[in-house]
Amino acid sequence: EILSAIEAALGAGPLAGRRIVVTSGPTHEPIDPVRYIANRSSGAQGTALARALATLGAEVVFVTGPAAVPPPQGVEIVRVETAREMLAAVEAALPADAAVCAAAVADWHVANAADQKMKKDGSGRAPVLDFAENPDILARIARRAEDRPRLVVGFAAETHDVVAHAEAKRARKGCDWIVANDVSPATGIMGGAENEVTLITGSGAEAWPRLSKDEVAQRLARRIAEALA
Template sequence: MKRILLIVGGGIAAYKCLELVRRARDRGIAVRCVMTDAAQQFVTPLSFASLSADTVYTDLFSLNEESEIGHIRLSREADLVVVAPATADLLAKLANGIADNLAGAVLLATDKPVLVAPAMNPRMWSHPATRRNVERLRDDGLRFVGPNRGEMAESGEAGEGRMAEPAEILAAIEAMLSADKPLAGKRVIVTSGPTHEPIDPVRYLANRSSGKQGHAIAAAAAAAGAQVTLVSGPVSIPDPQGVTTIHVETAREMLAAVEETLPADIAICAAAVADWRPDSEGAQKMKKEGNKQAPELSLVENPDILRTLAQHHTLRPTLVVGFAAETETVVDHARAKLERKGCDLIVANDVSHATGIMGGDHNTVHLVSPADVESWEDMPKTEVAARLVARIAEILKAHR
């Protein structure tokens, strides 16, 4: 059984770690907890002890524990150390080797991998001191999950700094605990986000894609050992760690970047590429003429990136996966798209306005292959990504 040591920092997000402990134990992962003094102001040690079925450690100067060099033992008995929520104070202490409490001593003494889930006010997260600490920790080999964008519980402010959800943290934990890297040695291309097709210097045609699903897939493929290139349209989310990211604007730029990245073993086309673009881009901003008549907009078809990859004569990836964002008869449209494009698998979802999938953190998908359809329940996009990558690895293994 794999074991994690969970260091709980002092933030309102500490309550989410109760759910993390429960989910981890449901997946067969043992959890032992260390709580800072500040963490105990938000959640009681008894709560974590009850869910983890283990002792909760809080005091660096515990006579019973430290007589046996407890902080060393705690740091070495786990397979992975997880810090959640990782406050600005904890990050600063860890980056500078300060061990004035049990959490700091454990982190300084450990010889195991460390996963950090930051959580703090957006201005604290963006402060130069915090950015320096984060970069130093990344250089030291620590892995990060989050933070996400959203509204802060304590201040009502919105921005980047919200702790990753328990499902996201658990997916990162499982990826780091897995000795098996099913995509090790594989080259993977992932497209993500929308494309912007310019009308004039100010306006463009686009869609509501946030890029969250494609970026999560890129991160999951990297965690599975793949060498990943992410070709991303304009999005407001950060680049995934451990992934080479190419930023583009238009469908033609995306296709060029994808073709430049070939050859690859796997291509996952999760981007919501605009089907059409204006046949010409105005050199100047289009102005109202006062006659209340809208200007005519002539459209031409954009290149089909999925079909280009699936039907490539010389450099077709072994496995080509497409996405079908539909608003009606989702599975039927996905089946038709699978046959029309010539790809191996379609991930289909309902993106009608009522579902809230575009821009949201959850997804409900159907995996459509030539042989069957598999429907998954609603789950976080990070979990969809992890399961999709696992399924892709199974398909490749069977293909071999």
Template sequence: MLAGKRILLIVGGGIAAFKSLDLIRRLRERGATVVPVLTNAAEEFVTPLSTSALAGQKVYRDLFDLTDEAEMGHIELSRAADLVVVAPATADLMGKMAAGLANDLASTLLMATDKRVLIAPAMNVRMWEHPATQRNLATLQGDGILVVGPDVGDMACGEHGPGRMSEPLAIVDAVEAALADGPLKGKHVLVTSGPTHEPIDPVRYIANRSSGAQGTAIARSLAALGADVTFVTGPADVAPPAGVKVVKIQTAREMKEAVDAALPADAAVFAAAVADWRVANASGSKMKKDGSGKAPALEFAENPDILAAVSQMKKGRPKLVVGFAAETDDVEANATAKRARKGCDWIVANDVSPETGIMGGSENAVTIISDEGAESWPRLTKDQVAAKIAAKIAEALS
């Protein structure tokens, strides 16, 4: 898939830089040309000689190298690539990118490029969780920067948690998704996924058993067909797909805000299992037993109906709006009624009765309800269902 593609690889400083050497090898195995750029800090972990030998290309290091400026200036270098990849993306590099700083070759290339940028963050868990890093991450994602990882695991410093750079093959998958040239190339598709958590108090919440697996698979399949995917996800059991813009939320109201911010879109797929109700009188402190044996009285308020709101937009409505109906009885009839009530184009209906094992499982059996009637598919893996839905969306948008 990467044959003929040119990747500008910026290697940041950190112990994860050693993985960049394997990443170069993996990208070249798939036919890509890799042009490496080393920061000063990266040279403390990998050498220009080893990087150049694996890439088969000259390594770029210094913004003020007059020879390089004469032969290939930093503007041309940043724009000759099909994709710019930063791996590892350190806290320092992410901060420079978010602030728009350009005081070395790497940061200047990132400011000067007109191509998509994919970062693979890597840092200590405390650095990753620091509010400044999370603010920078949100800024970068808002700017359209693609993110893969980080993973959770043991670190060289001896700590454990999120902050490990994704493995080279996972980064390659993200690169392929970012460069996918399929029938959805140039199309923006919004996908919601996972459950929402509606707080009762700071330690308890209302939720459902959705794993987020089907929505995640759909986003991944759409990206594989070349779509620019915005993926709004609740606290799912599965990791977000690579090569998409990820927006993480907790509540239905947060999801509504994220969806509004992501529009306009060519298509919207609402696969999330959004809670219909929230606790209106949620407590700011943990509710405790008072010895009376009486349960606390919870008051409920209706959550925003995201699917109906987007389906019934007067201006800027996506060309295709797809909803989901998880039913336990009268699946087709209930899904048909839901489609009419919400105003969406399709409803993907499935039977989530406990005996089916679909809710939280690896397989699904769906029926697509549309103007053309009901189209039932056999039981398939969720990845297979996602691929069929993505292909159907591509056909509808063509």
């Protein structure tokens, strides 16, 4: 780790000269000026991954939603709020050698978000929110005709049938790898310090042991370095 940091500082790590875009954190989708739809991603895994990639010498563009953990040092930080802003930021960061989509992106945004705070009108009737699908950032990047990164990695946070859902997701999105994990509340992974992932590649599924999020990040960063070598 110390050796890696020295190598990175000297521009000599295995990812020296590689540009990698990492998305991280949740997105927030506004309902009105004070309310929004969020998700429980802390940004911890994406932040650890960006740090590990930078430590191996990569030039990292870190596109982050409003995360609970502070962003890593030594990377270019682009702060966004919504899924649509995140897509635009990732596209603006291309071309890149790899894109790792670790953010927990909202599937939908509120199409009829209000300019003023929505108020109860005394009728007991709730507001009707019209949802519109957000752009699929992972698929959009993986299926680009121009400037498609050589390696596109997605994450799949599932609460059941983790590997089956993740393999289907890899095929559907057109990405190269999926890092799948089980975020059922019982696992304590969402917001916690550890992660237990399965790496899905074109060669099959590898179940990794339960590791700290830093160890998962370092292991994944080394795999990315091998793939780009």
